[in-house]
Amino acid sequence: MDALDTVSLSILLGALLVLAGIMSSLVALRFGAPLLLVFLLVGMVAGEAGPGGVRFDDVRLAYTVGSVALALILFDGGLRTRFSTFRSVLAPSLTLATVGVFMTAALTAPVVVWMLGLNWLESLLVGAVVASTDAAAVFFLLHGRGLRLRPRVAATIEIESGTNDPLAIFLTILLVELLVMGDRPWPVVVASLLGQGFGGAALGLLGGRATVLALNRLALPQGLHAPFVTTAALTVFGVAQAVHASGFLAVYLAGLIVGNRPTRAHNTVIAFLDAATWLAQIAMFVLLGLLAWPERLLASGLQALAVAATLMFVARPVAVFLCLAPFRFSWRERAFISWVGLRGAVGIFLASIPLLVELPRAELYFNIGFVVVLVSLLVQGWTLAPAAKLLRIALPRAEPAPRRVELDLPGQLEQELVGYHVGTSNPYLRRKIVPSWAKPVLVVRDQRVLAAAEAGAIKPGDHIYLLAPPEKAQALDRFFVEMPPPPAPDPRLLGDFVVGAEVTLGALGEIYGLDIASADRDVTLADHVASQLGHPPHPGDVLPLGAIALVVNAEAGGRATRIGLRLADPDPEPRRGRGRRLTRLLVRIRSLARALWEA
Missing domain, CATH: 3.30.70.1450 (Regulator of K+ conductance, C-terminal domain)
Incomplete structure (x- = not known):
């Protein structure tokens, strides 16, 4: 009976901790605190060193729960990403998720060597642990804080945070293996990296297609579609990990496939995954908080703060500015992307891997990773909205x-x-x-x-x-x-938003906060396009209108029938003005040539 009582008390305690995390989220939302930080603090307060006095040192359980939680978070992130958005920012996002992770780890390592006296391999391990941004933190703080970013900036940040975790996890595991087993030939390392990447990509694509096929073909009872998709996601992750492929990359790609195919119960799946990822995050952060000892964190606090400052103010900005240099991002956009390098569950999860394999100085790695995450959530998480306003990247909701x-x-x-x-x-x-x-x-x-x-x-x-x-x-x-009526356009609708050409300029002005002359308020978009273009409209023709741009989506009989809307760039770089004028001139020449050809 004592054993049964112990199990019952464990269930009660676990339920109370999760309930405390859920209830504390209401307070966090009220005061704008990062929720992930609240969940960590709940675990620390309940831990052996806190008032709760709960003794917890099961690193394997924390690692297992963390793996499940991260798999669900990444699948949910892929599920919400549109292919059109993914393609438009694929190159910059993947550059940040690959080269950016390596650069961040490499730029952080010298400070670790200097502050902690570790060798270069150990210092690179610390850099790899904190190198990736956290999908859960980024997704929540961007959407939960009511920020409406420019579409390209938001897509770049979200896709980077969803795709850089697999590389950071691989890099951490590789460095742990090198510390445990000694040096490995670089051809073996490169082959292992490519094998995990290609294997994870292949399994993710196959798993996503199989999930869509089964979801649409099987006559599942009402209410089982969402649990089926969630279980399928964890199956893809588990299979990939079992064959030594990247399970985190596989589950993200599977979510991307499922989210961009017509499926049954699409919104039921989204709602269910919202709840599942919330519970998984709460459980993971509470367990990771239980593993932390405040006095041990304080013992290496100054060194950890130095690492966190280097990461936020040197390593991440340098990596972002260099990686995005080939792409058309303004300095304001690059500065904001640098500041949204939020660390979260991934950093602490990776810091627990040395504990799991019992590496020497494993507690030091865990403490450094834990403090870096705390500082990132406190400083960057709380200043995200002010930074967006200061850099004029977003409008508050x-x-x-x-x-x-x-x-x-x-x-x-x-x-x-x-x-x-x-x-x-x-x-x-x-x-x-x-x-x-x-x-x-x-x-x-x-x-x-x-x-x-x-x-x-x-x-x-x-x-x-x-x-x-x-x-x-x-x-x-x-x-x-x-x-x-809003004072400025709403970027969330601009992109795939299309209206009929019979809509008036006055109607758009009221919706998007445009300054339309009173004499033009009753002019339809079709008439406005016809008068301004100077030639018959063709799909793809672009016409600026204040802070937005009109894009001809369809035409019939020489008149536009559907008009798409998108944001004009409000912060053009002066040095690029000539290039943009040349681009507009080429577009007009191409449209004129097409009109002459068709005539």
Whole structure:
């Protein structure tokens, strides 16, 4: 019976710790604190050295939970990444995720040698442990703090954080093996690196395709689609790790495949993974916090602070500026990407690997990694929003997201039903503008269900339901928030956002905060494009309009029928002005040549 009581108490204690983490998140959101830091502190307070007095030294359990949590986080990150976004920033993101990780570790190592007296191999191990940015920290702080970044900057940061973990993990494990087993020939090291990378990529692509095929073909009972996808993700990760491929790369690519294919219960899977990743993060951070001893952290605190300062102010910025030099990023964008090098679960997780294999000085590596993560979450996590404002990279979110109802429609995968409450001050009610890919079908008014044509004009208090592609449903939120006209354009909708050419300039001005002359407010986009281009419109023609740009998406009979919207670059580099003017001139010449050819 004593054994049963011990198990019951362990379950109770674990549930209370997770509950404490969840409840503390409400306080953290209220004061803007990084949630991951809160979970770490909950574990430290509950630990043997804290008031809780819980004795915990099971590094293997912490490593196992951490592996599962990171796999789910990376799968969820891939699931939310659109291929169109991925392709547009593939080169800079992968450069940061590969060359940037190596450079960050190499630039951190000399400070470790000087401050801690370790040899170069041990110092490189410390640099590798803290070299990668953390997907969980980055995803949460970018979305949870209400930041709306320029699309290319946000995509670069998110994809880098999702793809640099596999390389950092490989580099750490390689250095640990070298410290345990001695020197290995460099051809063997390179072959191992390539094998893990290609193996993880192949298994991730195959696993993602198999998951999509099974999800759409199998007649699973209602409610089992999301657990099936989550389990499939962990299966891909486990298989890759078992054959010594990169499981973290495999699970990220599997999520990328699943997220960009039409699947059943897409939004149910997203919601389920939100909860699963939250619980996994809480469990992982609480366990890692339990492993930490505050007095041991203080013993090497000054050295760890020096490493953290080097990482934040020297290694990461130098790596980012050099890696992004070949790409068209302004200095403000590069400075912000440098500052968003948040460390989190990955750093502490990697720092636990030397403990797991019982390396000499393993506790020192763990303490350094732990303090670096704490400092990064405190300093960078709390200053992320001010840095974005200072560098003019983002606008703060001023409105709460509306409550969105999403319903899958059995029998097809291309559309779902998306519902919103229509308030008195939302953009849809003011101008009745929705993207061309969203079709109103139902209206609920005064307890009655009406067809869209039957309902007539939408009124405040209505509930409207629209057909939209599942991957674009979230973009509709911007039209159903309670808000005044914004002072600047909203970058979240610009990109794949398309409107009909019959929309007026005045309507766009109200939605996007554009200064439109009163005489032009009733001019349609089709008429505006025709008058400004000077030639028949062709898909791809670009026309600036204040802080946004109009892109001809489709035309018929010599008139534009659909117009896409995207941000113009608000911070052009002066030295690139001539190049941009030349680019615009070439575009006009190409459009004129095409018109002459077709004529």
